[in-house]
Amino acid sequence: MVTKVTNESGATVSTIEVGRGLVADFVLPGNPRRTKVAVLTQPGAQQVALAYVDRLQELGLETHSMVLPDREEAKTWEVVAKAHGWLAEIRLTRSDTVLGVGGGSLTDVAGFVAATWLRGVEVAHIPTTLLGAVDAAVGGKTGINLAGKNLVGAFCHPTSVTIDLDVLDAVPLNIQREGWAEVYKTALIADPDLLELLHDSGPLTPLDDVVERVVRFKAEVVSEDFREFGRRAVLNFGHTIGHAVEFASGCSHGEAVAVGIVAAVAISRDRYGFDTNVREGLAVFALPTTTNADAARVSELLLLDKKNDADGVRMVLLQGVGDPIVDHVTDDEIELALRSVGL
């Protein structure tokens, strides 16, 4: 199945393929001037990267590979500078392509490296985790961390995203559950039927029933609002407090999003009477619903969230399943939300 992300003129900017056994027929989008592909990958994804390198060589392309550090360790200036130095050595030109093969952190940083090399070269992604597939690799947000999560970055669409469910099925459960947090988020903001399916089948829900519909929703939102001037902000449901918890505690992104969902639901329940039991729903995926992060640090980090404006902290809340709203929250509401996750 192929989903397209379009720009405001309706032109396709990103093609997302979801399927099985995709490496055999893999091709990059047409570009007769491309001669080289710089593959950025990470520990744990190297086998998959190797298969794509073989395929690219079969297609007559020169390939070079670099292994970046794992997870959030990759999202630093030092790593970006190293990757740029390497692109200079291999003389990657504006006609060439960066291919990111890995999880969400890897595609975030690969996208940023590509967006800033020679003022922007083509990037394509092969996500190797559920989290990468349903969120990070799709939609063109790239970035690295500074005093807060993703504070430096660029919007830059990957020209293609290849999501191979055979690759995702092989991911260990403790990593897979991180992706389930993003799937659960999408179900809450957009898809009551998917939420029912997740509540019925938990982590046994077949990826064939999940990935395509989550990706299709994200592609629709991003096509409408690439730079997050409006609707795209709903994709950050659970991420305001989630990002602060992640940065303060060093827990994984998926765990932090799960905690962030519980916190945002506490305000939604208080304000709008939202009544879905998300604690139970998330626990089925072995996702945490409380945190032992430092409360003062979390509060401090909340002030750095990118959705904030001069009037204060803005969060995505739920008036009902599939009915998100972005609004300012009061200090009392933040306190209520933090208390609900043990802070």
Ligand code: GLY
């Ligand atoms: N991860 C949220 C977004 O791509 O907008």
